[in-house]
Amino acid sequence: xxxxxxxxxxxxxxxxxxxxxxxxxxxxxxxxxxxxxxxxxxxxxxxxxxxxxxxxxxxxxxxxxxxxxxxxxxxxxxxxxxxxxxxxxxxxxxxxxxxxxxxxxxxxxxxxxxxxxxxxxxxxxxxxxxxxxxxxxxxxxxxxxxx
Amino acid sequence: xxxxxxxxxxxxxxxxxxxxxxxxxxxxxxxxxxxxxxxxxxxxxxxxxxxxxxxxxxxxxxxxxxxxxxxxxxxxxxxxxxxxxxxxxxxxxxxxxxxxxxxxxxxxxxxxxxxxxxxxxxxxxxxxxxxxxxxxxxxxxxxxxxxxxxxxxxxxxxxxxxxxxxxxxxxxxxxxxxxxxxxxxxxxxxxxxxxxxxxxxxxxxxxxxxxxxxxxxxxxxxxxxxxxxxxxxxxxxxxxxxxxxxxxxxxxxxxxxxxxxxxxxxxxxxxxxxxxxxxxxxxxxxxxxxxxxxxxxxxxxxxxxxxxxxxxxxxxxxxxxxxxxxxxxxxxxxxxxxxxxxxxxxxxxxxxxxxxxxxxxxxxxxxxxxxxxxxxxxxxxxxxxxxxxxxxxxxxxxxxxxxxxxxxxxxxxxxxxxxxxxxxxxxxxxxxxxxxxxxxxxxxxxxxxxxxxxxxxxxxxxxxxxxxxxxxxxxxxxxxxxxxxxxxxxxxxxxxxxxxxxxxxxxxxxxxxxxxxxxxxxxxxxxxxxxxxxxxxxxxxxxxxxxxxxxxxxxxxxxxxxxxxxxxxxxxxxxxxxxxxxxxxxxxxxxxxxxxxxxxxxxxxxxxxxxxxxxxxxxxxxxxxxxxxxxxxxxxxxxxxxxxxxxxxxxxxxxxxxxxxxxxxxxxxxxxxxxxxxxxxxxxxxxxxxxxxxxxxxxxxxxxxxxxxxxxxxxxxxxxxxxxxxxxxxxxxxxxxxxxxxxxxxxxxxxxxxxxxxxxxxxxxxxxxxx
Numbered sequence: 049x050x051x052x053x054x055x056x057x058x059x060x061x062x063x064x065x066x067x068x069x070x071x072x073x074x075x076x077x078x079x080x081x082x083x084x085x086x087x088x089x090x091x092x093x094x095x096x097x098x099x100x101x102x103x104x105x106x107x108x109x110x111x112x113x114x115x116x117x118x119x120x121x122x123x124x125x126x127x128x129x130x131x132x133x134x135x136x137x138x139x140x141x142x143x144x145x146x147x148x149x150x151x152x153x154x155x156x157x158x159x160x161x162x163x164x165x166x167x168x169x170x171x172x173x174x175x176x177x178x179x180x181x182x183x184x185x186x187x188x189x190x191x192x193x194x195x
Numbered sequence: 196x197x198x199x200x201x202x203x204x205x206x207x208x209x210x211x212x213x214x215x216x217x218x219x220x221x222x223x224x225x226x227x228x229x230x231x232x233x234x235x236x237x238x239x240x241x242x243x244x245x246x247x248x249x250x251x252x253x254x255x256x257x258x259x260x261x262x263x264x265x266x267x268x269x270x271x272x273x274x275x276x277x278x279x280x281x282x283x284x285x286x287x288x289x290x291x292x293x294x295x296x297x298x299x300x301x302x303x304x305x306x307x308x309x310x311x312x313x314x315x316x317x318x319x320x321x322x323x324x325x326x327x328x329x330x331x332x333x334x335x336x337x338x339x340x341x342x343x344x345x346x347x348x349x350x351x352x353x354x355x356x357x358x359x360x361x362x363x364x365x366x367x368x369x370x371x372x373x374x375x376x377x378x379x380x381x382x383x384x385x386x387x388x389x390x391x392x393x394x395x396x397x398x399x400x401x402x403x404x405x406x407x408x409x410x411x412x413x414x415x416x417x418x419x420x421x422x423x424x425x426x427x428x429x430x431x432x433x434x435x436x437x438x439x440x441x442x443x444x445x446x447x448x449x450x451x452x453x454x455x456x457x458x459x460x461x462x463x464x465x466x467x468x469x470x471x472x473x474x475x476x477x478x479x480x481x482x483x484x485x486x487x488x489x490x491x492x493x494x495x496x497x498x499x500x501x502x503x504x505x506x507x508x509x510x511x512x513x514x515x516x517x518x519x520x521x522x523x524x525x526x527x528x529x530x531x532x533x534x535x536x537x538x539x540x541x542x543x544x545x546x547x548x549x550x551x552x553x554x555x556x557x558x559x560x561x562x563x564x565x566x567x568x569x570x571x572x573x574x575x576x577x578x579x580x581x582x583x584x585x586x587x588x589x590x591x592x593x594x595x596x597x598x599x600x601x602x603x604x605x606x607x608x609x610x611x612x613x614x615x616x617x618x619x620x621x622x623x624x625x626x627x628x629x630x631x632x633x634x635x636x637x638x639x640x641x642x643x644x645x646x647x648x649x650x651x652x653x654x655x656x657x658x659x660x661x662x663x664x665x666x667x668x669x670x671x672x673x674x675x676x677x678x679x680x681x682x683x684x685x686x687x688x689x690x691x692x693x694x695x696x697x698x699x700x701x702x703x704x705x706x707x708x709x710x711x712x713x714x715x716x717x718x719x720x721x722x723x724x725x726x727x728x729x730x731x732x733x734x735x736x737x738x739x740x741x742x743x744x745x746x747x748x749x750x751x752x753x754x755x756x757x758x759x760x761x762x763x764x765x766x767x768x769x770x771x772x773x774x775x776x777x778x779x780x781x782x783x784x785x786x787x788x789x790x791x792x793x794x795x796x797x798x799x800x801x802x803x804x805x806x807x808x809x810x811x812x813x814x815x816x817x818x819x820x821x822x823x824x825x826x827x828x829x830x831x832x833x834x835x836x837x838x839x840x841x842x843x844x845x846x847x848x849x850x851x852x853x854x855x856x857x858x859x860x861x862x863x864x865x866x867x868x869x870x871x872x873x874x875x876x877x878x879x880x881x882x883x884x885x886x887x888x889x890x891x892x893x894x895x896x897x898x899x900x901x902x903x904x905x906x907x908x909x910x911x912x913x914x915x916x917x918x919x920x921x922x923x924x925x926x927x928x929x930x931x932x933x934x935x936x937x938x939x940x941x942x943x944x945x946x947x948x949x950x951x952x953x954x955x956x957x958x959x960x961x962x963x964x965x966x
Contacts, residue, residue, distance in 0.1 A: 067455035075490040084425035085418015091659045094964040125418035137416045148276030149415030150578045150627025183869030185903040
C-alpha cells in the first residue's frame with residue numbers, strides 16, 4: 049500500500065511516496081531524496097553507519113520506517129554545517145581521522161549528538177559506539193579531545 | 196598517439212616499457228606517462244580464465260602540467276583509505292619543485308586519456324608506494340628539466356646554472372625574470388625526455404618523510420565522497436542480488452513475479468573467469484530483483500519464493516568434513532608431479548628435507564609438535580559490494596565501481612560486451628574498505644548482466660548478508676609444526692606442514708613444484724637458525740571459494756610460526772624475545788625486534804598484572820614486530836560476553852626502508868593491527884551442508900572504541916633514501932599478521948593456556964544484532 053508523507057531533512061521539507069510503508073528512513077534519504085552521505089552498513093541498527101540526528105539525537109535509520117519520522121527534525125551529514133565548519137568536522141580534518149571514510153558520517157553524527165547533549169572533550173568518546181573497520185579509533189579519540 | 200611521435204627514457208637497451216621509463220606526449224601542456232613494474236601479485240590476481248591485454252604494456256599513471264600551470268596527477272591505483280593518492284603527490288612534488296597542495300590527484304580511467312592508462316592497475320600487495328616511488332621521483336625531475344630547457348630556449352641562455360626553480364616558477368637569475376611552468380608547458384612537451392635528470396638530495400626534501408594532510412579527507416567529513424553506492428545516473432534502476440543459499444546450488448524454478456517497485460528479475464550466471472571452487476562457469480547461482488529503489492527490490496529478494504537446487508556434494512561441505520580431510524591430508528604420500536593432474540591432496544616440498552628434519556627432531560632431547568587450526572574468515576568491508584553500469588550496446592559501457600583492480604574490470608567488460616577497450620570506461624570510486632575482496636570481479640559481472648538484460652543504467656548491490664555468506668574467504672588452514680631442541684636451547688630440527696585450499700589453483704593457475712606461494716608465504720625463507728629444516732604444503736580439496744584477504748597467507752602462517760617459536764622458547768626456558776634474538780643473524784630482523792623491545796620496555800616488563808607477547812614477520816620488503824600487552828579479565832566484555840582478557844596496549848616496530856608519510860604509516864599499521872585483532876578474536880565462517888552460517892556482524896564481531904587498545908609505534912630509520920639501489924617496503928598489510936601470534940603468546944604468558952585454534956571467541960556475539 050503506497051504512502052505519501054513529508055519529512056523535514058536539513059531544514060527542508062521533502063514529500064515522498066513509498067510503495068512499501070515499511071521502507072526505512074535510510075533508503076528514503078538515499079534513494080528518494082538523493083542525499084548519499086548517510087551510509088548503509090549492517091542493516092540492523094548496530095554499526096552506526098546510517099546515523100542521522102533526529103531532534104538532535106543520533107539515530108539509526110536502516111530499520112525504522114521513514115513515515116515514523118514525520119514531524120521530526122532530521123539532520124544528515126550534509127546538513128551538519130554548510131561548509132564543513134562544524135567543530136567536529138574541523139577536528140576530523142585537523143586530526144586526519146578518516147581512512148576509507150565509509151563509517152565517518154556516522155562517527156561525526158554521534159560526535160555532534162554527544163556535543164548537543166552537553167558532552168565535551170574525552171567524555172564524548174564513550175558516547176561513540178560506531179563500528180570502524182579501518183581502526184581510526186585513536187584518531188577519533190584525539191579529535192574529540194579537542195571538542 | 197603512436198610511439199614514433201613520442202620519446203622515451205629508460206633502462207639501457209630496453210624496448211619494453213618498464214619501471215623508470217616515461218612517455219612524453221605532444222598535446223596541450225606537458226604530459227608524461229609512467230609505466231611501472233608489475234608486482235607478481237598483480238599477475239596472479241588476474242583470473243587465468245579472463246582474457247586481458249598483456250601486462251606491462253600501458254601507462255599506469257600520468258602527469259599533466261597545463262598551459263595555465265595546473266598540475267594534475269592521474270593515478271591508476273585505487274584509494275581505499277591507505278592514503279596513496281596523497282603519498283604519490285607528495286613524492287612527485289619533491290623533484291617537480293612545486294607545492295604539494297598545488298597537485299590535483301585524479302582517479303584514472305583505464306584505456307582512456309593521452310597516453311591511455313592501461314592494465315596492471317591493481318591495488319594490493321602493499322604495492323602502490325613500492326611500485327611508484329622512483330617513477331614519481333624521476334618523472335618530477337624529468338618534467339622539471341624539460342620545463343627549464345623550454346625556458347632556456349625562450350631566454351636564449353643555455354647555461355643551466357643561471358636558472359633556479361621554486362614552487363613551479365623558473366627564475367632566470369641574471370635578470371631576475373620569472374617564467375611560470377604553465378607558460379612553457381606546451382613547448383616543453385616537444386623536447387626530448389632527459390635520460391638522467393638530477394634528483395633532489397635527501398637533505399633538501401620538503402615533503403618526503405613528513406606528515407602532510409591527505410587530499411581525500413575533506414570530502415570524507417561532509418558526505419560528499421562518492422563510494423560505489425553513491426553513484427546516481429539519469430534513469431538508473433536499482434538491483435539487489437540474492438544467491439543460492441547453498442554453495443554449488445543453482446536456480447531450479449521460474450523467476451518470481453513482479454511486485455510494487457520491482458520491474459524485472461534477472462537470472463545471473465557465473466561468468467568465465469569469475470567463478471571459484473563450487474561456482475562453475477555458466478551456472479545460474481544468483482538472481483537479481485530490479486526496480487526503482489533499493490528497499491523494494493531487496494525485500495523482494497527476501498520475500499519471493501525462489502527454488503534452488505542442492506548440489507550432490509552439499510553434504511560433504513561441512514566443517515567437520517573439511518577438518519577430517521585436512522587431518523588425512525597430513526598423511527598423503529601423493530607428491531607433486533610436473534604436468535600431472537595433482538588433484539588435492541597433493542604434497543609439495545617447499546624447502547628442505549622432511550626425512551632429515553624428522554631425524555633431527557626424533558633425536559632431540561626435547562621437542563614440540565603443535566597443530567594450529569584456522570577457520571574460513573570473511574572480509575567484512577563496511578562498504579558492501581556494489582557496481583553501477585551504463586551500457587549502450589555497440590557504443591559504450593561506463594562502469595562505476597569500488598574496485599581494487601580496474602584493469603580486471605576492463606578485461607571483463609571487454610569479454611562480456613565485445614566492445615573495444617577505448618569504448619569502455621571503468622570509473623573507480625572511493626572504496627569503503629577493500630581488504631582484498633574488491634580485487635574480485637564477480638559482482639561486476641552481475642551488474643553487467645543486469646544492465647545488458649534491462650537496457651537501462653543500473654546499480655547492483657549485495658546487501659550485508661550476501662557479503663558475509665558469499666565471500667571468497669580467507670582459506671581455512673591447519674598448520675602442523677614439529678621442532679626439537681638440544682639442552683642449550685638450540686633448534687636441531689624444524690618441520691612445518693601447512694594444509695589449506697589454494698587461492699591460485701581456484702583461479703586456474705597451475706601450481707608449481709613448490710606449491711601456491713601465497714599459501715606458503717610466512718612459512719618460507721625464515722631467517723631463524725632452525726637446524727634441519729623442512730617446509731611443506733598440502734593442497735586441501737575443499738571447493739569453498741577462497742580469496743585474497745589483507746596480507747593473505749601471512750595472516751595464517753605467522754600465527755603458526757610465531758606461536759611455535761614461542762612454544763620453543765618456553766620449552767628452552769628462555770625469554771621469548773631473547774630466544775628469537777639467539778636464532779637470528781639477519782640485521783634487519785634483529786633491529787626490528789630490538790626496536791619493539793625498547794618501545795615496549797620489554798626487559799623491565801609490563802606493569803603488575805599485565806603480560807607481554809611478541810611476534811615478528813617479513814612481508815612486501817618490510818619487517819614488522821608487535822608486542823601485545825594483556826591482563827586477565829574474569830568478567831565480561833562491553834557486549835556482555837566472557838572476556839578472558841583485555842588487550843591494553845600494542846607496540847609496533849616497522850622497517851619499510853623508506854618513510855614517505857609517517858602519519859599514514861601510523862594509521863596503516865594501526866588499521867592492519869585492528870583487522871588482525873578482529874579476526875583473531877571473532878572472525879570465522881562456518882559451513883553446514885554447503886550453507887554458510889553467519890550473515891552479519893553478530894558472529895563476526897568487530898571491536899569498537901571501548902575495546903580499542905592503546906597503540907605505540909616506531910620506524911627503523913633509513914639513512915639512504917635517495918639511493919635507487921635501496922628497495923622500498925610496503926606498509927598497507929604489515930600491521931595484520933603479527934597481531935594474532937603476539938596476542939596468543941601474551942595470553943599464554945598470562946594464563947598458561949596456549950591458544951592454537953582461532954578465533955579466540957568462536958561463540959562471542961555482538962550485542963543488539965541478529966544473524
